[in-house]
Amino acid sequence: MYTIFYEDEWRCEVLQKGVQCDMKVENGKIIFFDIDGTLISMGGEVSPKLQEGLATLQANGHKICIATGRSLDSKVENLKKLNWNGYVLANGAYGEYDNELIVCETIDKRRVKEFVEYTNELPEVGIIFEGNDGAFTTKDDAEIALKIMLEITKGKLSREAFFSYFKLVEDLSEIKNVNKMMYFNGEQYAKGLIERFGDDLDFLPNSITQSSGWDTAEIMKKGVTKATGIEKIIKRAGYERADVIAFGDGYNDIAMIQYAGIGVAMGNGVDQLKQTADFVTDTQVNDGVFKMLQELKLI
Numbered sequence: 001m002y003t004i005f006y007e008d009e010w011r012c013e014v015l016q017k018g019v020q021c022d023m024k025v026e027n028g029k030i031i032f033f034d035i036d037g038t039l040i041s042m043g044g045e046v047s048p049k050l051q052e053g054l055a056t057l058q059a060n061g062h063k064i065c066i067a068t069g070r071s072l073d074s075k076v077e078n079l080k081k082l083n084w085n086g087y088v089l090a091n092g093a094y095g096e097y098d099n100e101l102i103v104c105e106t107i108d109k110r111r112v113k114e115f116v117e118y119t120n121e122l123p124e125v126g127i128i129f130e131g132n133d134g135a136f137t138t139k140d141d142a143e144i145a146l147k148i149m150l151e152i153t154k155g156k157l158s159r160e161a162f163f164s165y166f167k168l169v170e171d172l173s174e175i176k177n178v179n180k181m182m183y184f185n186g187e188q189y190a191k192g193l194i195e196r197f198g199d200d201l202d203f204l205p206n207s208i209t210q211s212s213g214w215d216t217a218e219i220m221k222k223g224v225t226k227a228t229g230i231e232k233i234i235k236r237a238g239y240e241r242a243d244v245i246a247f248g249d250g251y252n253d254i255a256m257i258q259y260a261g262i263g264v265a266m267g268n269g270v271d272q273l274k275q276t277a278d279f280v281t282d283t284q285v286n287d288g289v290f291k292m293l294q295e296l297k298l299i
């Protein structure tokens with residue numbers, strides 16, 4: 001593992017979208033990027049320099065893909081300006097390449113119903129479901145989750161922005177095609193939840209909060225990770241595992257970083273991810289992705 005931090009000097013002067021560097025790429029790579037904490041800050045900003053770098057990647061013959069825990073309809077507005085080649089969403093439960101559906105894993109609807117019934121008896125725990133149709137929660141659950149998020153963001157996250165992410169419903173057990181579940185404020189119940197549902201569901205510390213504890217967690221169908229989604233994408237796209245480069249910062253990125261031919265952890269990433277990565281770059285706010293793309297001679 002190598003840790004690389006650079007001053008603000010650039011090997012390629014990319015001033016306009018689509019301008020190509022002198023360096024030619026003989027063998028194209030397929031590169032997967034986490035969103036939160038990797039491409040964007042907590043406030044949702046994407047640096048202009050990074051946007052130009054991603055456009056240059058494609059101009060140089062590489063493919064660029066999103067690999068996020070987010071759901072299908074929650075891509076960041078600034079990122080939509082780029083012509084992404086593929087998406088791995090909901091931690092690998094959903095995947096597209098060249099506008100073709102490649103993978104769609106959903107949690108058994110009976111388990112979803114059981115999960116709702118179980119957590120309904122834990123009123124201080126907030127629940128959020130994600131699926132192909134968006135992110136769903138109840139008003140009471142959203143209030144619990146918002147309180148946690150306000151603590152994490154030190155009050156920078158607005159109530160309006162947080163609630164705009166969700167579709168509010170009365171009964172979460174009625175949601176169909178759930179590919180990821182999350183709970184908030186549930187550390188005291190985590191052991192019981194994992195024992196009750198761990199046979200066919202995997203639990204991860206939540207990638208948004210970046211806490212190593214179990215106060216918040218992401219829950220997927222057993223065996224589903226960003227790595228499994230990527231594996232299906234590259235098979236369709238005609239790439240080998242060695243052609244994969246991946247960038248991430250959270251617990252849900254560990255499998256992806258381990259799977260990739262080159263796995264890069266952000267400087268602001270969790271320690272467990274950094275320990276398994278091939279490289280550790282600078283932080284998101286210091287354009288760590290852009291700097292590593294240069295170091296790898298991709299732009």
